[in-house]
Amino acid sequence: MSYLRVDNLSLHFGGLKAVDAVSFEIPQGEIFTIIGPNGAGKTSIFNMISRLYEPTTGHLFFEDRDITEVPPHQIASMGIARTFQNIELFDNASVLSNLLVGRHCHSRTKLWQEILFMPNVRRAEKAHRAKVEEVIELLDLQAYREKIIAGLPYGVRKVVELARALCSEPKLILLDEPSSGLNVEETDDMSYWIRDIKSELGITVLMVEHDMSLVNRVSDRVLALNYGRVIAQGTPAEVQRHPDVVAAYLGA
C-alpha cells in the first residue's frame, strides 16, 4: 500500500520546468531518497508536499487522502513534518522553545485559557514538555536545552531542526539534505538517527541527499532527478549504475 503518492507532479516558474511530470510512491515504513544534481528540482518537490508551493499540475496523496488543496499549516497536523536545506529555525529563541513549537499542531488550548494560564494549559504544557524531553534524549541535545539558536554551531542546529520535526510526532518526515555542512562524525550520527527514526519510531522518511555513502547506508529506494524529470528509480545500487544517472553526474 502506498503511503505517500505523488502523481504526475509539475511545477513551472515561467518557462522553467523545475519539476516535470514526476510520479512516485512511498510505502509505509520505507526510507526513500531523492538524488540529483543542483537545481534538479528536489527541494521544489518538498515544497509542494509541504504545500509551500502550488503545483502547476498533478496531485499529492497521503494516506489515500488528496492533500493537493490542503493549506500549508494543516500539513503538520496530518502527520507530515520537515527540515529545510538552509535550516529554518527560530533563531532568537531557545532550543527548548523551538522544540515546543514543534508541538504546536497538538495544542488544543483556547486563547482565553492561555491568558489566564488555566490548569488545563499547565497540564498541556507539562505533557508537551515530557514529549520534547523524549526527543532531546533521543538526539542527545541535553547540553543545549536553554541555549539560543543564534549562538549554536551549524551541526547542532541541524540536529535541533530534526528534533523539532520529531516533536510533532509525524508519520512522514521530509529531510532536505540532512548531512550537508556536517563533518564525518556528525554525518555518522545522522545516519544512525535516520535509521532509528524508521525502526524505533516507525516514521516513514523521504529525504534529499547528496552524500552517496549516506544514501547507500540508509535508503531502501532511490529516485534520481535531473532537470525536473525522473531519470531512474530503484535500489541504491541499481540507480547508481543507471547510465542516465552516471551521465547526469558526469555532466555528459
Add this chain to the structure above:
Amino acid sequence: MRFIFKTDYEQDIKLFQHGGAWWSYGLLFAVLAVAPYLIGSYLQSQLVFVFIYAIVGVALMILVGFTGQGSIGHAAFLAIGAYTAAFLQARGYPFEVYFPVAGILTGVVGAIVGIPALRLHGIYLLIATISFAFIVEEVLARWESVTHGNEGMRVRAVEFFGQTVSRDSNSFYFLCLGILVLVIIGTLNLMRSPTGRAFIAIRDSETAAKSMGIDLAKYKVRSFAISAAITGLAGTLYAHKMSFISPEMFTLLLSIEFIMVIIIGGAFGLHGAILGAIFIVMVDPLITMLKDDLPGMVASLSRGFGVGEEGARAVQDRLYAIFSAPGLKGAIYGLIIIMFVLFEPMGLYGRWLKIKLYFQLFPLYKKATFRRQKTYVKSERNR
C-alpha cells in the same frame, strides 16, 4: 553566578525562576505602593503616565517585539479606547462597563487592521499602519455627532462600582498600576503558552512556522487584536488622566513615542517596555528643566568666570531661545532613536543585563560577549 538547578518541568513554566526574583519584585512593589504617599503630586502624576505608557509598551512589545510586525499607528488604537470611554461615560455608563467595551472594540478594529498584515511586510506594513492612524485622526475630527470634532470631549472622573476616583487621586494611581500588573501577568501567561510561541515563530521564520502547523493569518490577526485591545484599555486610562481629549492629541508623534518606548527599552522582553516608558515620560520634564533652569545656571556660571552682566544675559537669552524652539521635542526624539539604534540596539534592558553579567563574571568578562555572530544567510525564497 547563579545556577538554577532544575528538577521538574514545572520550573520552566514558573513566572519567577528563582527566589531572588520574588524578593526584587516584592521590593519594587513595596516601593510603588508607598511612593504616592511620599512623593509630590507632580511626580505621582508622572508615574501614572509611566504606567499608561508601559501598558502601551507591553501591547507594542507583543506585536513588534514578539510577533515581528511593525506598527506606527498605535496612537489610533489609544484614541479609539479613549473616545469609547468618553462617549459611553457621557451616556451614563460606569467605568466597569466601558473599560472592557473599549478593550473589545479596539481589539476588533486591531484585528481588521491586522488583515493587510497578512500580505505586507516591513516598511509596507509600517506605511499601512501610518495610513490607518491618519484615517482614524480624520474620522475623529469629522464625525462630530459622536466625537464633537476638533472641539474635543471632556472626560469626567472615573465612576468605578459607585466610587468616584478623581484623576489626581492616589486611587487612580493604584487603578492604573493594578491594570498594568494584570496586563503584564496576562502577557507573561500568553508567552509561556502555544500562542506566544507561535508569535515568536512567526517573527523568526514564517516558512518554518507554517510547516510546524501555525496558521499565519490566525496568529498575525490575533497578535494585532491583542495588541490593539491592550492599547485600547490604556486609552481609557489616558482619557481620564488627561480629562479632555481631542483629535490632535493622537498624532503621529504619539505613535512614534510609543515605538520609542520599545526601541529604547529593548524590544525583546517586557522589562524593556517598562524601562522605555520611564525614559520617555521623563523626557518632557527634562526638556522643561532644560528650558527653565539651565539658561539661568549657565548664566550664573559664566558670571562666575568673569563674563560681564551683559554677556551672561545674552547667553541666557540665547539658551532659552534654543530650548523653547518649536519642534525641539521631535528633534530630541530623533536623536535619541538614532543613538540607541547605533550604540545600544538591545536597549536599556540589554545594557542592564550586560552590567549585571559584568559583575557576575568579574573579572572574567569579555568585551566580545555580546558581539553578534553572523553565521549564514537564510533563504528568502519561501517567503
